[in-house]
Amino acid sequence: MLIRHTPVLAALTQLSCPVQVFPHAGIQQLTHTHTPAASMPDEKMDETKKKKKKTAECCGYPISIFFIVVNEFCERFSYYGMRAVLVLYFRYFLLWDDDLATSIYHAFVALCYLTPILGAIIADSWLGKFKTIIYLSIVYAIGQVTMAVSTIHDITDSNRDGTPDNFTFHIALSMLGLILIALGTGGIKPCVAAFGGDQFQEHQSRQLNTFFSVFYLCINAGSLLSTLITPVLRAQECGIHTQQQCYPLAFGVPAVLMVISLVVFIAGSGMYVKTDPEGNIMWSVCKCIGFAIRNRFRHRSSSYPKREHWMDWADEKYDKLLIAQIKMVLKVLFLYIPLPMFWTLFDQKGSRWTLQATTMSGDFGGFILQPDQMQTVNPILILTMVPIMDRLIFPLIQKCGLNFSPLKRMTVGMLFAATAFVSAALVQIEIDKTLPNFPSSSESQLKVVNMYSTTLNVTISPSEHLLIESYGSSADYITFDHQDITVSLNTSNVITKAFSLIKGGRQTLIIPSDPTVMYLVEDTKSKPREGKNAIRFVNGWTADLNITNLDSIEPSATTNYTLVNQGKRDFVLRHGEQWCEFSRKFGFGASYTFLITEAVFSSDCESIVEVEDMKPNSVHMALQIPQYFLITTGEVMFSVTGLQFSYSQAPKNMKSVLQAGWLCTNAVGNIIVLIVAEIGKLPKQWAEYVLFASLLVAVSIIFSIMAYFYTYIDPAEIEAQIRKEQGLEPEEKEKEKETLEMEEKDQKNEQGVKQTKI
Numbered sequence: 001m002l003i004r005h006t007p008v009l010a011a012l013t014q015l016s017c018p019v020q021v022f023p024h025a026g027i028q029q030l031t032h033t034h035t036p037a038a039s040m041p042d043e044k045m046d047e048t049k050k051k052k053k054k055t056a057e058c059c060g061y062p063i064s065i066f067f068i069v070v071n072e073f074c075e076r077f078s079y080y081g082m083r084a085v086l087v088l089y090f091r092y093f094l095l096w097d098d099d100l101a102t103s104i105y106h107a108f109v110a111l112c113y114l115t116p117i118l119g120a121i122i123a124d125s126w127l128g129k130f131k132t133i134i135y136l137s138i139v140y141a142i143g144q145v146t147m148a149v150s151t152i153h154d155i156t157d158s159n160r161d162g163t164p165d166n167f168t169f170h171i172a173l174s175m176l177g178l179i180l181i182a183l184g185t186g187g188i189k190p191c192v193a194a195f196g197g198d199q200f201q202e203h204q205s206r207q208l209n210t211f212f213s214v215f216y217l218c219i220n221a222g223s224l225l226s227t228l229i230t231p232v233l234r235a236q237e238c239g240i241h242t243q244q245q246c247y248p249l250a251f252g253v254p255a256v257l258m259v260i261s262l263v264v265f266i267a268g269s270g271m272y273v274k275t276d277p278e279g280n281i282m283w284s285v286c287k288c289i290g291f292a293i294r295n296r297f298r299h300r301s302s303s304y305p306k307r308e309h310w311m312d313w314a315d316e317k318y319d320k321l322l323i324a325q326i327k328m329v330l331k332v333l334f335l336y337i338p339l340p341m342f343w344t345l346f347d348q349k350g351s352r353w354t355l356q357a358t359t360m361s362g363d364f365g366g367f368i369l370q371p372d373q374m375q376t377v378n379p380i381l382i383l384t385m386v387p388i389m390d391r392l393i394f395p396l397i398q399k400c401g402l403n404f405s406p407l408k409r410m411t412v413g414m415l416f417a418a419t420a421f422v423s424a425a426l427v428q429i430e431i432d433k434t435l436p437n438f439p440s441s442s443e444s445q446l447k448v449v450n451m452y453s454t455t456l457n458v459t460i461s462p463s464e465h466l467l468i469e470s471y472g473s474s475a476d477y478i479t480f481d482h483q484d485i486t487v488s489l490n491t492s493n494v495i496t497k498a499f500s501l502i503k504g505g506r507q508t509l510i511i512p513s514d515p516t517v518m519y520l521v522e523d524t525k526s527k528p529r530e531g532k533n534a535i536r537f538v539n540g541w542t543a544d545l546n547i548t549n550l551d552s553i554e555p556s557a558t559t560n561y562t563l564v565n566q567g568k569r570d571f572v573l574r575h576g577e578q579w580c581e582f583s584r585k586f587g588f589g590a591s592y593t594f595l596i597t598e599a600v601f602s603s604d605c606e607s608i609v610e611v612e613d614m615k616p617n618s619v620h621m622a623l624q625i626p627q628y629f630l631i632t633t634g635e636v637m638f639s640v641t642g643l644q645f646s647y648s649q650a651p652k653n654m655k656s657v658l659q660a661g662w663l664c665t666n667a668v669g670n671i672i673v674l675i676v677a678e679i680g681k682l683p684k685q686w687a688e689y690v691l692f693a694s695l696l697v698a699v700s701i702i703f704s705i706m707a708y709f710y711t712y713i714d715p716a717e718i719e720a721q722i723r724k725e726q727g728l729e730p731e732e733k734e735k736e737k738e739t740l741e742m743e744e745k746d747q748k749n750e751q752g753v754k755q756t757k758i
């Protein structure tokens with residue numbers, strides 16, 4: 001047997017399924033070596049022999065794909081694990097604001113889906129898929145390690161206060177890490193899927209389709225586990241001098257997984273079918289297209305007979321086979337034009353839908369779901385739906401005699417994504433009913449809190465009259481369409497004071513025990529982020545107070561808002577020897593002002609009064625499940641099918657290029673999200689969802705028309721046909737001849753070795 005018996009293969013051969021070796025499978029990687037082996041110089045022959053491999057099979061599948069799917073699992077764990085904590089790292093380690101953090105995050109994601117072009121060019125034109133995956137995986141692993149190192153705050157924390165002293169160092173290192181990661185993850189992405197496809201032979205087309213589904217399952221299993229695990233690692237505390245959130249662990253584990261991914265891929269190297277690159281194919285493609293355009297222009301006069309396709313104008317100079325291959329690729333790339341719109345909607349799961357979840361309640365009884373954890377519903381659904389679709393739905397549709405072709409599936413996938421956004425809009429309408437009535441940009445809102453010892457008559461010019469009891473507040477915010485107000489209090493003598501309110505803001509007027517010093521504080525005018533609760537205290541006690549996790553608070557003063565998570569929270573209030581514990585259970589997304597009374601210690605904190613500035617979220621996060629279900633159904637139909645389609649419709653030497661083109665549609669989709677987020681602000685969120693849904697419906701109609709005119713091809717058959725027309729030997733024959741010759745040479749060599757041993 002010619003196959004090398006690695007320990008892993010030996011283990012695999014112990015499996016219950018029969019392992020077969022197909023000698024003819026090695027033919028594939030000789031596809032592009034047109035020089036007959038017999039006429040090759042010895043050196044070249046050895047080189048080719050090294051690449052020649054015969055495929056071992058298990059249950060009809062090449063064993064080599066085991067290494068490829070495990071590699072993909074680890075790589076996706078690494079990528080999504082790092083991505084899960086990236087925004088938090090920007091926000092709370094590098095201390096960037098929300099806008100900068102989200103912009104850099106989306107720019108990074110877009111870069112990750114642009115670099116596949118580079119990877120595909122390197123693979124198809126220069127190194128071949130195998131070497132490209134190895135080299136770029138090394139770059140990727142270095143990037144992950146660089147990123148993990150950049151998160152060690154102790155490196156620059158010379159004063160040991162827990163925060164880095166040299167932010168430039170951390171920013172530079174993390175940006176370098178991210179660039180390397182984007183280069184690595186994007187570069188290998190089109191190669192791994194296409195390399196997996198290359199392992200299959202012609203008689204394994206059914207297994208090839210299953211492979212793409214299993215490949216997709218591995219992506220989602222890896223991403224699911226990592227998005228659950230890395231946030232937990234981040235929440236740990238670690239450090240050399242001071243204990244901080246453990247970003248090095250949260251980024252370090254993905255780095256380790258990337259190294260494992262590389263090791264697994266290399267472990268399988270003895271078993272892969274490796275197709276050689278055909279020289280600089282991309283350069284030839286560009287030159288050929290350029291020539292066709294120039295030649296067409298030169299012959300623009302109507303006296304020249306028309307040609308069937310504009311690429312046929314390259315006929316004079318370029319090989320028919322190359323022209324045919326370019327036509328195949330261009331046809332598919334043209335079909336890709338409307339596809340970014342799907343990703344524009346799809347990628348809003350991580351942004352708009354997560355923000356929507358922050359205005360909802362995640363209390364599922366037995367467990368609490370954080371808004372950003374809602375995203376894990378997507379990989380969970382993928383893991384259940386891909387097998388159901390593959391084994392049940394698609395075969396059932398086929399049995400009903402319906403022709404559910406790949407392009408039809410993709411169109412239906414788009415329509416599912418559009419309905420997901422309609423569902424999101426309906427949920428948004430429900431949420432909007434429960435949201436506070438925030439001021440418009442020209443309005444101002446005011447609430448009044450009375451910390452005075454008796455009930456007060458408050459007049460706000462010109463026409464608001466309020467009666468507020470001691471340690472009470474006005475029922476709700478009063479909205480003004482002007483900013484200048486005068487407040488009069490009817491105490492033993494009338495106290496009058498003028499204020500200027502913030503345009504578009506919400507404020508509270510605090511009337512302390514000495515009403516003459518009444519003052520305004522600014523309130524939150526949006527739901528607290530991440531479903532947290534914003535709380536603050538007003539000190540009605542006669543002296544300074546210490547409250548756990550808050551600064552000391554002077555008499556009559558108000559603390560800034562502090563964000564607290566959902567659940568029961570305890571606060572210890574202390575003044576000298578006196579103390580009491582204040583406990584409160586919080587929901588999601590509320591805001592409170594707690595009024596500390598004079599009787600705080602004598603009542604054991606029981607007298608603290610709660611003023612609800614913003615109601616907790618009442619619409620349940622479970623209502624988002626239908627939209628997740630719809631978008632994931634859309635993803636299975638669109639994305640898994642698109643992956644298979646891009647592979648099957650590409651000529652052999654341009655498979656990675658088409659995979660990259662497919663991934664590029666995702667990059668463009670992400671860029672559209674970035675642009676829309678910056679410029680297209682509709683006043684109502686639900687209207688934006690409906691707009692996106694309508695756009696996708698329009699795009700899917702255009703796509704279905706384009707798909708109607710698309711004829712599915714078998715690139716291998718077309719290539720064989722052209723070879724025949726050109727009088728070239730059919731590829732298979734040529735390859736078989738080469739294989740036989742090499743096997744003969746192998747045998748001779750083996751005999752030679754035996755004789756030498758004897």
Ligand SMILES: CC(C)C[C@H](NC(=O)[C@@H](N)Cc1ccccc1)C(=O)O
Binds near residue numbers: 076219227375378382
């Ligand atoms: C969509 C990508 C181009 C393809 C694929 N992504 C997925 O399969 C997503 N379902 C994974 C995911 C996981 C967690 C949260 C959101 C999405 C990929 O990454 O290759």
